[in-house]
Amino acid sequence: MLNLGLDILGLARFQFGMTTVFHFFFVPFSIGLAFVVAVMETMYAIKGDKDYKKMAQFWGKMFLYSFAVGVVTGIIQEFQFGMNWSEYSRFMGDIFGAPLAIEALAAFFLESTFIGMWMFTWDRFNKWVHTLFIWLVMFGSSLSALWILAANSFMQNPLGYIINAKTGHVQMVSFGKVVGNPQLWNEFPHVIFGAFVTASFVIAGCCAWRLLKKDHVTFYRKSLNVALVIGLIFSLGSIASGDMQSRYLINNQPMKFSAMEGLYKDSTNKGEWSAIAGFDTKQHKTTWSVDVPYVLNLLSYHKTTGTIKGMNTINKEMHAKYDKKFGSDMNYYVPTKTLFWSFRIMSGAGALFALLAIVGLIFNRKKSQAIMKQRWFLYILGLCLWLPFIVNTAGWFITEFGRYPWIVYGLLTIADAVSPNVSVASLLTTNIVYFLMFAGMGVVMIVLCHRVLKSGPDDELTDGYASGDTDLDPYSKGAFNHD
Amino acid sequence: MTSLQFVWFILIGVLFSGFFFLDGFDFGVGMLVKSFAKNTAERDVVIRTIGPHWDGNEVWLITAGGAMFASFPMWYATLFSGYYLILFLILAALIFRGVSFEFRANMQTDTWRNFWEWAATIGSFCAAFLFGMLFTSMIAGMPIDKNGDMTAHFTDYVNLFSLVGGVAVTVLCLVHGLNFIRLKTEGSLRDRALAWNKILYPVLFAGEVLFAVLLYFSTDFFDKKPLSTTAIVVALVIVTCLAYWGVLGNHEWLSFIGSGLGLVSVVVLIFNGLFPRVMIANNPAYSLLIKNSSNSPYTLHLMTILTFSILPIVLIYFIWSYWVFYKRLASPKQDA
Numbered sequence: 179m180l181n182l183g184l185d186i187l188g189l190a191r192f193q194f195g196m197t198t199v200f201h202f203f204f205v206p207f208s209i210g211l212a213f214v215v216a217v218m219e220t221m222y223a224i225k226g227d228k229d230y231k232k233m234a235q236f237w238g239k240m241f242l243y244s245f246a247v248g249v250v251t252g253i254i255q256e257f258q259f260g261m262n263w264s265e266y267s268r269f270m271g272d273i274f275g276a277p278l279a280i281e282a283l284a285a286f287f288l289e290s291t292f293i294g295m296w297m298f299t300w301d302r303f304n305k306w307v308h309t310l311f312i313w314l315v316m317f318g319s320s321l322s323a324l325w326i327l328a329a330n331s332f333m334q335n336p337l338g339y340i341i342n343a344k345t346g347h348v349q350m351v352s353f354g355k356v357v358g359n360p361q362l363w364n365e366f367p368h369v370i371f372g373a374f375v376t377a378s379f380v381i382a383g384c385c386a387w388r389l390l391k392k393d394h395v396t397f398y399r400k401s402l403n404v405a406l407v408i409g410l411i412f413s414l415g416s417i418a419s420g421d422m423q424s425r426y427l428i429n430n431q432p433m434k435f436s437a438m439e440g441l442y443k444d445s446t447n448k449g450e451w452s453a454i455a456g457f458d459t460k461q462h463k464t465t466w467s468v469d470v471p472y473v474l475n476l477l478s479y480h481k482t483t484g485t486i487k488g489m490n491t492i493n494k495e496m497h498a499k500y501d502k503k504f505g506s507d508m509n510y511y512v513p514t515k516t517l518f519w520s521f522r523i524m525s526g527a528g529a530l531f532a533l534l535a536i537v538g539l540i541f542n543r544k545k546s547q548a549i550m551k552q553r554w555f556l557y558i559l560g561l562c563l564w565l566p567f568i569v570n571t572a573g574w575f576i577t578e579f580g581r582y583p584w585i586v587y588g589l590l591t592i593a594d595a596v597s598p599n600v601s602v603a604s605l606l607t608t609n610i611v612y613f614l615m616f617a618g619m620g621v622v623m624i625v626l627c628h629r630v631l632k633s634g635p636d637d638e639l640t641d642g643y644a645s646g647d648t649d650l651d652p653y654s655k656g657a658f659n660h661d
Numbered sequence: 662m663t664s665l666q667f668v669w670f671i672l673i674g675v676l677f678s679g680f681f682f683l684d685g686f687d688f689g690v691g692m693l694v695k696s697f698a699k700n701t702a703e704r705d706v707v708i709r710t711i712g713p714h715w716d717g718n719e720v721w722l723i724t725a726g727g728a729m730f731a732s733f734p735m736w737y738a739t740l741f742s743g744y745y746l747i748l749f750l751i752l753a754a755l756i757f758r759g760v761s762f763e764f765r766a767n768m769q770t771d772t773w774r775n776f777w778e779w780a781a782t783i784g785s786f787c788a789a790f791l792f793g794m795l796f797t798s799m800i801a802g803m804p805i806d807k808n809g810d811m812t813a814h815f816t817d818y819v820n821l822f823s824l825v826g827g828v829a830v831t832v833l834c835l836v837h838g839l840n841f842i843r844l845k846t847e848g849s850l851r852d853r854a855l856a857w858n859k860i861l862y863p864v865l866f867a868g869e870v871l872f873a874v875l876l877y878f879s880t881d882f883f884d885k886k887p888l889s890t891t892a893i894v895v896a897l898v899i900v901t902c903l904a905y906w907g908v909l910g911n912h913e914w915l916s917f918i919g920s921g922l923g924l925v926s927v928v929v930l931i932f933n934g935l936f937p938r939v940m941i942a943n944n945p946a947y948s949l950l951i952k953n954s955s956n957s958p959y960t961l962h963l964m965t966i967l968t969f970s971i972l973p974i975v976l977i978y979f980i981w982s983y984w985v986f987y988k989r990l991a992s993p994k995q996d997a
Contacts, residue, residue, distance in 0.1 A: 253723060253756075254756075256723055260737045261741045264742035267738040267741075268735055268809075272957050272960050274734075275727065276967075278727040279730065283975065286723055287724070287975045290716040291979055294717060294982060294986075297713065298986065350963070351959065353963050597745075600745050604745050604749075607749075608745075611753065
């Protein structure tokens with residue numbers, strides 16, 4: 179094998195990052211779309227307005243594509259723990275397996291069964307029953323997020339365990355503590371709200387592009403309204419839950435928090451917050467920054483006074499705490515630039531989403547034509563349809579890079595978790611093939627969604643979608659109606 | 662070995678049985694997209710038979726994997742890291758066939774529709790074959806070290822026994838898929854599926870006999886458990902005979918249940934032979950055992966309560982969803 183400076187650890191990390199990021203393009207999009215579509219169909223059930231049914235069917239098509247890609251990439255995620263991270267699996271099996279199995283059992287079955295029901299039974303069930311199907315899908319997918327985040331939360335903040343003296347592996351002693359982990363209840367709302375925001379701004383963006391072409395104006399304006407109302411509520415929710423989550427870090431993962439704020443030195447009582455800054459990560463210092471006083475304290479403590487420990491102090495503390503077990507040559511600094519900028523992208527976008535939603539709703543009032551005249555706004559909204567994907571990725575960058583060097587915080591390092599028996603060649607091959615597959619699937623997804631938009635809401639020609647029983651032979655033996 | 666460990670060993674077997682019974686026919690149907698179905702209209706119907714079900718079926722695999730992680734993490738870690746490349750190919754196959762159904766339906770050019778049809782066909786063939794190969798080579802014993810890490814060479818998983826195992830599972834899935842089509846369609850497709858199975862069953866018999874012979878030489882199953890192993894092999898042949906009888910006498914349910922139970926008996930054969938091990942090492946001292954590969958009693962206890970309270974509910978709506986789509990699909994007219 180050529181020596182390209184590649185090692186198992188680096189390749190396995192890259193693979194996990196790549197599959198997670200790609201998988202997480204589709205997961206929030208699917209969860210969010212299920213919610214938005216469920217809202218649309220519920221409005222149809224309540225009001226009887228056929229436009230809402232059309233909406234649910236139309237945006238539902240994108241949901242189906244996204245769901246299919248989410249499912250298949252999710253299998254990679256599950257298998258990957260055993261394939262690339264066998265030492266991790268052995269170490270964490272007692273804790274990690276349970277939520278994963280419950281996720282499959284309680285959530286995946288629900289989702290996959292009812293998505294099939296929803297897809298193929300538009301004309302066969304009473305509209306309330308049919309609406310219930312999509313709510314069950316939405317419920318199932320949120321439940322799956324809950325369980326996988328329960329597993330992730332343990333990795334961020336281990337609770338409810340002991341270390342088995344004989345094996346050295348973690349062992350669960352309290353399921354209640356694993357599920358009641360405050361990290362989980364800070365993380366879960368943020369992820370779910372983020373998912374709703376993702377779907378609503380993708381829909382809003384699509385509507386904007388069609389409105390610029392003056393295509394199906396009534397339909398897209400109505401869709402836009404639903405999307406922006408949901409987008410507004412949950413972008414505010416995301417900001418609030420994000421605030422909760424980041425403040426939780428101050429005590430729990432101080433290194434992550436200080437890196438997000440780019441603090442190498444302890445902050446002063448004045449609470450100077452760097453809006454933007456440059457870093458020398460080798461020398462562990464800030465080279466330049468644009469500071470605003472008090473903001474850091476407002477963000478951290480919701481008051482003007484207080485101090486935050488800098489990374490240099492935290493690094494020393496961590497050495498003092500962990501050197502005995504892990505040795506003194508550990509590096510506890512996390513990738514500062516990545517965290518600092520990811521945080522700014524994420525929080526900036528959160529505010530932007532809320533703002534866009536408010537302005538959009540004002541322009542899109544029922545009797546006003548403002549939305550059609552403010553073309554600049556539609557262009558911005560149209561471009562912003564890509565932003566949620568960047569923001570979601572940024573959020574996970576913070577959460578996962580900020581955990582460095584731990585795979586399980588304070589208990590197991592990433593380096594000790596990798597499969598020892600997998601070769602560099604295998605990993606390199608799989609990385610390349612996954613990359614190509616993901617790129618291919620991503621392109622097909624975009625092409626398909628674009629085509630759905632182009633063919634418009636009146637086009638119902640798909641795979642028996644919405645066509646109910648039309649392709650069934652009513653005279654066949656054994657055919658009977660259950661409705 | 663505690664009783665909870667035993668329960669979980671059985672439960673993993675049940676989940677894999679469910680997976681092979683269900684995904685077995687949708688692998689089979691997937692394989693038939695290109696050859697059996699002659700034109701786009703027929704392919705629409707063939708794919709539609711599994712349309713509402715395929716992803717629910719695949720969840721059985723995900724659940725089996727998750728349950729293995731939750732109950733026997735050492736088994737999960739050894740199996741998944743050891744079979745790295747095979748599992749990678751399985752994943753690729755599952756991904757291609759998984760997205761193919763949705764993507765194909767929305768392609769506007771014949772070239773691209775053709776591409777996704779091939780993806781469904783090849784993906785389904787590979788998935789079934791590779792699963793067969795994986796489990797066959799697993800029971801033959803693998804080079805596993807003291808730490809439980811498996812470092813297998815190409816010939817450890819690709820050899821006569823595993824190839825025969827792979828082909829046998831593929832043919833089983835294929836006849837199972839045809840039996841499913843017989844149940845779910847009406848008209849020419851239904852007739853053709855019957856005709857195909859008349860030819861395929863003798864092939865399957867030959868495969869099963871060859872598999873049983875190689876099983877005798879390649880594994881310790883007949884040495885360690887002569888009675889139960891023989892009984893399960895006989896059961897496999899009997900259910901296959903029943904299914905074949907269902908083909909000759911045109912009893913559709915009998916055939917379908919028969920081919921499904923055929924796949925289930927393969928899983929039973931494997932789990933019976935493994936017991937009390939979960940992974941067989943070439944050096945018997947390093948084999949992973951049920952008693953030392955499992956999670957703590959606390960976790961097993963927790964998982965048992967959760968599984969036995971959730972699974973029945975799942976089964977109810979899962980079966981209900983099949984009942985909703987009970988109706989047969991008509992074959993397209995010949996001139997279509």
